[in-house]
Amino acid sequence: MCGLIGIVGTDDSAYESFVGLLNLQHRGQDGAGILTVDTKRYQFNIQKGSGLVENVFSERSLRSLRGPAAIGHTRYATIGRRDPNLLQPFLDDESGIAIGHNGNIVNCYQLKEELLKADPNTCFASESDSEVILQLLVAALANKKITAEGLFAAIALAMEKLVGSYAVVGLTKDCSLFGFRDPWGIRPLFVGKKETGNANSVYAMASETVALDYLGYTDIQEVAPGEAVFISLDQKVKRKTIMTKTYSPCMFEWVYFARVESEMSELPVYQARFNLGLILADEIKKRGVEADVVIPVPETSRVAAAAIAESLDIPCRELLIKNRYVNRTFILDDQAARQEAIKRKLFPIAKEIAGKRCLVVDDSIVRGNTALQIIKLIRAAGAKEIVLVSTCPPISSPCYYGIDFPSSSELVAHGRDELSVASELAADKVIYQSVEGLKKALGQTSLCTGCVTQDYPTDISCGVEFEEKRAVDRKKQLSESR
Numbered sequence: 001m002c003g004l005i006g007i008v009g010t011d012d013s014a015y016e017s018f019v020g021l022l023n024l025q026h027r028g029q030d031g032a033g034i035l036t037v038d039t040k041r042y043q044f045n046i047q048k049g050s051g052l053v054e055n056v057f058s059e060r061s062l063r064s065l066r067g068p069a070a071i072g073h074t075r076y077a078t079i080g081r082r083d084p085n086l087l088q089p090f091l092d093d094e095s096g097i098a099i100g101h102n103g104n105i106v107n108c109y110q111l112k113e114e115l116l117k118a119d120p121n122t123c124f125a126s127e128s129d130s131e132v133i134l135q136l137l138v139a140a141l142a143n144k145k146i147t148a149e150g151l152f153a154a155i156a157l158a159m160e161k162l163v164g165s166y167a168v169v170g171l172t173k174d175c176s177l178f179g180f181r182d183p184w185g186i187r188p189l190f191v192g193k194k195e196t197g198n199a200n201s202v203y204a205m206a207s208e209t210v211a212l213d214y215l216g217y218t219d220i221q222e223v224a225p226g227e228a229v230f231i232s233l234d235q236k237v238k239r240k241t242i243m244t245k246t247y248s249p250c251m252f253e254w255v256y257f258a259r260v261e262s263e264m265s266e267l268p269v270y271q272a273r274f275n276l277g278l279i280l281a282d283e284i285k286k287r288g289v290e291a292d293v294v295i296p297v298p299e300t301s302r303v304a305a306a307a308i309a310e311s312l313d314i315p316c317r318e319l320l321i322k323n324r325y326v327n328r329t330f331i332l333d334d335q336a337a338r339q340e341a342i343k344r345k346l347f348p349i350a351k352e353i354a355g356k357r358c359l360v361v362d363d364s365i366v367r368g369n370t371a372l373q374i375i376k377l378i379r380a381a382g383a384k385e386i387v388l389v390s391t392c393p394p395i396s397s398p399c400y401y402g403i404d405f406p407s408s409s410e411l412v413a414h415g416r417d418e419l420s421v422a423s424e425l426a427a428d429k430v431i432y433q434s435v436e437g438l439k440k441a442l443g444q445t446s447l448c449t450g451c452v453t454q455d456y457p458t459d460i461s462c463g464v465e466f467e468e469k470r471a472v473d474r475k476k477q478l479s480e481s482r
């Protein structure tokens, strides 16, 4: 998963992209990049680096990224975490086109082979599937002057071939901003407008509404599944729905990934998490579970925990205190690193926990390492009983669309029921959200729930190759870090 931003119509485009990326930092912490086009020489200017957005860019570097149009990217690695060649945006200077991509192309190896067969000179600087999208566009544009219609036709050709998830923002060398979204709508993308007061408007696109809201954009609209948007420097906006399939937005955006201030498919993330908590509370009541205190695992589960506590009429207490300067464990590479980080990251308030029956609320349980460590911490603090509840149904299968869920065998819920997950995690009980509860909470008639139901919206047969590569990559990183 990654964060995208694109701006056109202001000389502050690089700075606005930087601020936008700061607001999308939660979507990827492995690296960041900003690319601009200036109107003096109509050339791309780019800066990318590993690490957090604020560490990649300085005031000076932002000043050097001149021009009225920019795109930015925060990287969340599913493969090649330490490879600087994988940082985005990617550009093809000759064709005058650059893109940033959020998602994962399931058939990227096949498409790469096809592209190389058609033109052995096709240039790939990295292993990234995003470069496959770029080169499909480059091949379809075939060095023609890029117009909205020409680009829409190229995107249509690319969409015919691409299987997987993709939200893309891009720039052309004549300062036009464009964006498009996969026909299933798995990954999100939004477009907004800002009046500048001098009869000019600035337009922006971003992965989440929070980034556009923060930057003062209004009239924020979702780019529809399979839709492409083209915005020229003279503010002509063209939109076209190119292809649609069954709408299948990723349920995990609402459950965990998106910022709680964002809104997707007209459902605020806050509301979705509150609904998840209320529905889970009904299940907890049905099971006859009694507790003295509801404890959220910071930070994503707070809203659901408040809803559970309200519904059960039990106090909700912040008894796991987070050291905010430690990175999200979900994004760290190997198990040992993650376990150590959890210890460093969370500290229990033992005096409040001792002797209590604790209802611990987490947004999801993936490998189970985090949950196991948290339960150990709470147990050591003297809890009388620990019931772990997950606002997400059991994650038992990999994600082929850009979330770094490992192979099935590494997922604690794979092949285990609630009882055996509880035993693995040393909890007294584990209660998961049901798939029906999830769908009801999100109010979406159609969702991607592949990682919990194995019902994926696209063909995933060729995704196995990617999964194998990812497993090899993980082992390599593990041995390098020792």
Ligand code: SF4
Binding pocket: 186, 249, 250, 251, 252, 253, 398, 399, 400, 401, 402, 403, 448, 449, 450, 451, 452
């Ligand atoms: S498989 Fe799961 S994490 Fe991946 S896109 Fe679908 S719902 Fe989201």
